[in-house]
Amino acid sequence: MNEQMNRQMMNQTRQMNRRQLLNHINQISFAVDEVKLYLDTHPCDNEALEYFRKMSRQRNLALKEYASAYGPLTVDTAEDSCAERWNWINEPWPWQEGGC
Amino acid sequence: MWNYEKRLQYPVKITQTNPKIAQIIITQFGGPDGELGASMRYLAQRYTMPYKEVTGVLTDIGTEELAHLEMICAIVYQLTKNLSPEEIERSGFAPYYVDHTLALWPQAASGTPWSATTFQSKGDPITDLNEDLAAEQKARTTYDNILRLVKDPEVCDPIRFLRQREIVHYQRFGESLRIVQDDLDSRNFYAFNPEFDK
Numbered sequence: 001m002n003e004q005m006n007r008q009m010m011n012q013t014r015q016m017n018r019r020q021l022l023n024h025i026n027q028i029s030f031a032v033d034e035v036k037l038y039l040d041t042h043p044c045d046n047e048a049l050e051y052f053r054k055m056s057r058q059r060n061l062a063l064k065e066y067a068s069a070y071g072p073l074t075v076d077t078a079e080d081s082c083a084e085r086w087n088w089i090n091e092p093w094p095w096q097e098g099g100c
Numbered sequence: 101m102w103n104y105e106k107r108l109q110y111p112v113k114i115t116q117t118n119p120k121i122a123q124i125i126i127t128q129f130g131g132p133d134g135e136l137g138a139s140m141r142y143l144a145q146r147y148t149m150p151y152k153e154v155t156g157v158l159t160d161i162g163t164e165e166l167a168h169l170e171m172i173c174a175i176v177y178q179l180t181k182n183l184s185p186e187e188i189e190r191s192g193f194a195p196y197y198v199d200h201t202l203a204l205w206p207q208a209a210s211g212t213p214w215s216a217t218t219f220q221s222k223g224d225p226i227t228d229l230n231e232d233l234a235a236e237q238k239a240r241t242t243y244d245n246i247l248r249l250v251k252d253p254e255v256c257d258p259i260r261f262l263r264q265r266e267i268v269h270y271q272r273f274g275e276s277l278r279i280v281q282d283d284l285d286s287r288n289f290y291a292f293n294p295e296f297d298k
């Protein structure tokens with residue numbers, strides 16, 4: 001079940017261009033941040049917990065996908081980047097043009 | 101410990117420079133109700149906080165404020181990129197420029213340097229959470245004031261996002277205060293300090 005969902009999500013993100021994938025990561029990460037903060041004061045809310053799991057899974061997949069296509073946004077996905085060189089410094093920084 | 105994520109929490113894409121507005125917005129980097137002070141306040145307060153929910157809130161909001169600081173810096177950076185000496189002179193940016201060129205430095209709009217004296221870490225959960233609630237409202241007011249001065253939609257958009265976050269943080273701190281008060285003696289919340297008296 002999870003496997004199948006993962007594959008579906010991977011196919012979805014694979015069809016996105018760089019900008020779309022980045023927007024997707026920003027949106028999904030915001031959902032994770034927001035529900036994480038909510039869970040701090042509502043740790044037993046099962047619906048929120050389920051939402052967290054779903055969003056967090058999607059975020060991790062999207063981050064991996066981004067790393068392998070364009071370069072890593074996090075150190076944990078740096079090994080998914082297939083490049084020969086150290087892409088962490090080669091891709092623009094978030095405040096720069098073309099950055100995230 | 102912290103890990104850097106190479107993206108902004110919310111995108112900042114400003115195509116028109118405006119050093120006048122940059123000098124105002126920089127106050128949310130190093131001003132009295134800015135993001136640097138917000139982050140330091142919450143991260144400092146959490147070590148002695150005896151309620152695990154509240155320690156979580158302080159840690160996660162303190163971390164998010166660092167992401168807000170980065171957004172503010174990105175806004176200021178993009179508003180002052182590639183300025184010519186003439187533009188610097190015309191816009192009143194010269195006093196900042198002479199000390200920092202086009203680099204980022206935490207100061208208030210008035211030029212006052214960032215200072216830890218703008219916040220408290222008092223070691224009493226009711227006291228600290230009331231400070232945190234006030235801090236979120238002060239930041240919200242600052243963003244309201246900024247929005248009255250800024251016309252460029254590319255600047256307003258991320259500022260509106262930051263303003264909304266202050267309201268969400270205020271909500272979470274309100275719940276934190278309720279958690280603390282529910283645990284204390286309802287006839288006298290101040291009978292003892294749970295961060296000090298055992």
Ligand SMILES: [Fe+2]
Nearest residue numbers: 138265266269
């Ligand atoms: Fe905040």
